[in-house]
Structures are given as structure tokens and as C-alpha cells.
Amino acid sequence: SSLAHLAEPMNAVEFEDEIYIADRGNNRVVAWPSDGSGTMGRLVSGSNPGSGMCDLYAPASCEIDRTRKILYVADTGNQRVMAYEISASKAGRGPLEGTVVCGGHGRGTSLSQLECPIDLALDGDGIYVCDYGNHRVLRWELSSDGLSAASEAGQLVA
Template sequence: MKWEEGGKEGTVVAGGRGNGNSLTQLSYPYGVVLDQLSTVYVADGWNHRIMRWPKGATQGSVLMGGNGTGGEANQLYYPRDLSFDRHGNLYVVDNSNDRVQRFNIERSSSLLRLDLFGYRVKS
């Protein structure tokens, strides 16, 4: 929900069509972050994906994940949180894989894989 200052009700900016995995639905969304263009990025936990909702969009697109649970570079396992750095890279907390992944949004490809509990860095 987006709330305007002084508003009496919010505006749905992502999901809102019930629990599910279509491009208009989310399932247990956790983290959310906006970029400089007001595009909304959501960690869609139970769908194991990151969704992108451009400002004013009626449906989102799968930015990464959505390929089932697993530990491969194109898979997420209950993503929890998101953050951008000053260079525009998106960091995803991949909760059940015990890792944080860094993605270059321009190419939507994984640049770095960090296994937190193994203290291994794969680039």
C-alpha cells in the first residue's frame, strides 16, 4: 500500500489480487524497495522470486527467481529483504539458502554469490 501524506486510504501498488503466483499476485511478500523511478521491487517469499512493478503498472514482472526452490544462481528460497547500493545493484537476502546475492538490474544476472554460512564468495 502507498499512503499519501494526509490521505485517508492507501493505494495498492503491487499485488492485491489474493494469494497466488500470477503476475498480479504475491504470496507472503516480505521486503520491498523503490528505485529512483518509483519502480517497486518485492521479495515474494513463498513464490521464491523477486517481482518488479513499474509505477502505474497493473501487473508485475518476475525479475529473478520463480524457478522453484534451490541453491542455483537463478533460484531463490524464501527471499526476505532487498536493498540497492549507490551503483544501482540490487541485493537480495535469500533466507533459506543462507546467502545474499547481488544483481545488476540492467542485465538481470547474478554478479556475485555470497554464501554467508560457508564464508565462501563465488564470482
């Protein structure tokens, strides 16, 4: 779809005069000028419903670490959370190649797997992932290798 049109936008976050939008129906994240001056968005990542490092599949949420200038995306269809450097995005080199920071090990219930991540939240040291399909919220340390969650809430682990 054209960068002038959105399909099923799920979430938006403002940073440095741009609005970053999780455009679920188009399998991408786009950035628009926050002052409404643009007639077309700029591709940040995605547009193909694949699982490559430049692809997204039904992204549901995005959040920005304002200190590190990193965009995090809940890549719902791929059961993972991706990270992108905003400076590379602003240089117009989209679709950007991201880094898997949470999940990405297929669907499942282990602490290294997600089942439908739909929302994100950040604090100074970690990222919280609402893992809808597993009825839990997981927290990863931002400095971790992304292999397993640091903690879990909402579900007992035996």
C-alpha cells in the first residue's frame, strides 16, 4: 500500500517532531511529521509480512526509548519484539533492519517465547511486553541478550 495510506493503525508514539505508527494492516511502521505537514509517511521498517530482519507481520505497538533513541515494535505475527535505531530511520534508509530483543523463538510458553505480543512499555532499565496469548506480562532487561525474560507477572511458573 502507498505510504499515503494506513490500514489498521494500532498505536502511535511521538518523538522529535514525528509520529511513529504501527500500521498493522500494511505490516509496517511509518513515521509522519507531527505537525501534519506531510501528505505521505516515511517507511521505517516492514511492508512485507515476512520474518526477516527488515520485515514485520501485523505489528501492534511501538514505543520509544527517548534516551537511547531506539524504537521498539511489538511484531505480533512473528511473536517477537524488534528494535530499530531512530537515527538510521531519519536518514531515510528504510526499510531498516532491526534486532530481535524479545521472543523470536516461535510460539510458546517458555520465558524465551511469546504468543501474540500486543503492547509494550518501557522503564529506565527494561521493556515490558504484554504477551496476550499467554496471559502474562514479561519484563526484559534492556542490557540483556534477549534470550529469556528477566521476570514475569500474571502467570505462575512451575
